[in-house]
Amino acid sequence: EFKRQYKIGTVNSINWARLMAQVVYYFSGYFQATRSNAEKVSFTVPSGNFGNVCAGHVARSMGLPIDKLVVATNENDVLDEFFRTGVYRVRGSADTFETSSPSMDISKASNFERFVFDLLGRDGNKIKALFHDQLASQGSFDLSHDPAFKSAAQRYGFVSGKSSHADRLAMIKDTYERFGTMIDTHTADGVKVAREHLQPGVPMIVLETALPIKFAETIEEALGKTPERPARFEGIEALPKRVKIVPADVTVIKRYIAENVH
Template sequence: MQFYSTNNRDLRVSLKEAVFNSLPADKGLYMPERVPSLDAYFIRNLPGLSFQEIAFTVAGAFVEEADIPANDLRRIVEDAIDFDAPVRLLDHETAVLELFHGPSLAFKDFGARFMSRVMAYLSTDDRVLDVLVATSGDTGGAVALGFLGVPGTRVTILYPEGKVSPIQESQLTTNGQNIRAIAVAGTFDDCQALVKTAFNDPELNKAFRLTSANSINIARLIPQAFYYFHAYAQLRAQGAEEVVFAVPSGNFGNIGAGLLAHKMGLPVRRFIAATNVNDTVPRFLRNGRYDPRPSVQTLANAMDVGNPSNWVRIMDLFGQDQSAVRQAVAAYAFTDTQTREAIQSMVDRYEYIACPHTAIAWLATQAYRREYPGDYATVFLSTAHPCKFPEVFGPRIAAQIAVPDQVRALEGREKAVVRLGVDFEGFKSYLLGTA
């Protein structure tokens, strides 16, 4: 299968080129030349398949034998996806899909681990592979652990200084080895702009073998589709007939993967995009005008994105048909005050402690049910472990959060961080100085 640019369908490249180049020269994003359809037998029998079996089948729909032979792809999937994504029923119509059981305690472990292993398999160049990644919180930690110690790679993580949680910052800055971190005096959008500009700079591309680990990379997007199929399998096994997924949305890669799964044949009634006050997409779905604004800092920092990159992929999936997108996607935005109230409400109602991103997704399920009553299951995605956001919770809730061993291991580690401004020339000089 080849992959085209969202800016030019005639620009086609191989899987290897799409993975390593990340961003087409015309500044579009890569998409598969066709969305493969999974047969009805596979969909019908999902409840009887393991997570790894499901993931292998979904991955194999995009990765041809000539690119990665089936036996090798199976080994990649089994190595990358070696933790679960369980669905927990909270009441008869509401469930949570927990995506924080991987090494960095965030959903981005799925994409980062799969991508790092695909890159290692496909790499035939003796030069160091320089991975540039912008993060608003969780991406950087997942990528750092996904690539930590991988021979022939070096990861540079850019994050907005003062706008990630202390645990997230520790996950970015204490790894050493082939991982380095840059605190940018700006927003996530500024970090993302620096990374995108670097990919289109001739001098940097001559000096380095650059690639990205953000969700702009197609190898990050595909594995995120795995857990939608797995979640549906679990829900069907528990008797659910129709399913609505509510997705905390920042850069819109996560919900984009869900919509890709839907286009592949996963029977989902509808998707809900749940955002904080960075509400570019909810406004677009209301008024038809795509009007990105500078991002605003919130409690749900991984969603502090004013101009989500992956929205172009979603529009591409639907042939730029706004009406079709509205039929598939509902969207709601919530304030920090509403987020705090939701966290408390979930404790009171379910004895369930949710991170702020997860709480926003739950709020969206409640709003959607009020607007669209009916007999269906709402599943909201829990994208990060609550222990990563201790400053969000009051002391009573914080005391109930079990802190995993991998977080305790960060305590006392020395941080190594470079501080830069938002100007590209400063970032470029830093990179060239390390060539």
């Protein structure tokens, strides 16, 4: 009732509105990379939470001629493990690595359930048994013997791969030296895995996820220099900060919202 009254929503990784907006990326990329609608294109997406690549899955399901949807992970390879083996095994915080592509340091992909729902014939009971019951009690499930998983790559185009910190450094350096383009660490994960799935005559689009300046320390490690800061961010540290710290108490937070929403 409170959320309805104050029209509160969250545009987080599992918000369907956000995913719908991301679907547009794939259509836009496709039309930029092709000359006719008969051509196919593959996409590589740096992935942790399976949000953006799930939008690619939706675009493909809508009829966009996508050949491969390449899931690129870092050392936190929950998704790569599934697409290679059929085993989805979430990790605890102790087994989740802190990497130089931190937005992908995720051990439980919240959007993944949406794809598995399609994979298993949109059977809600099966999904409940896997995600609500088995995953909660055992921390994993295994679809390796399920015929649906065995045909997943053919039916839905999904393949995967992973990279390490050394791979990211190498991709950042190689991309800069060959093309004069500076990429961030997450995009470097994507470039590395994309190269493993190139096919003759099929353009491969790698989704860029962030500006290099956000990860200046790793860029400097790879290239020996700091990325140039975009002009719109110059002096940002000196600008006024608008922060309000409140106790971790739902009642207090609701009261603050009610008093300050206009």
